[in-house]
Amino acid sequence: MKKVTLVLSASTNPNKYSNIAIKRLIDKGIGVVGLGIRKGTVFGVTIDNEKKEYKNIDTVTLYLNPKRQEEYYNYIISLKPRRVIFNPGAENLEFEKLLKENNIESEIACTLVLLSTNQY
Template structure:
């Protein structure tokens, strides 16, 4: 899935955060990355979107880096985004989101984006 559009929800500009590491690795693997964070302006030279509703083009993968409490108010926006798949990274699992994704027939996996990339499963 090279050159695919990947949205990183819960993006961070802090090098120790997994979402930051994911952005770096996705870029290294040739993907088009759209980071989403409500306050950050730029990460690794990428313009950060502040809301999922700002993304108007098709999304191949939405990879989540926010906890279940923060996911809950974003479920409608995630469904409207209609990504081809959602990756629920460790710590982001949400029964409420999973039910919504199943209801709207949006595929999801419970996995780690970094390990998926590293092991050729992305």
């Protein structure tokens, strides 16, 4: 079963880091699903605009500021990912605590750096 990464705040805009992350994840052979404000497709990945019950989510990589993350707390926990990555600007101590209470790892890091240094 292939591990999948959920990119939260995925965008079709090529100038957004979430868009670049989708491309780099695909390049590394990692399964990707996207959740964003608008539906779309980027690099063959469908971006949904509603919370779906994705299966096999290993990692959630966040590109949302802490205030916007609040509506996703329960949703992300319900997906039971192995870890959540807080990209620069997404750091959130409150959510990190909730994740820990639910036995989900959290990491303050940059997905792009982790991928480029083979630490993903």
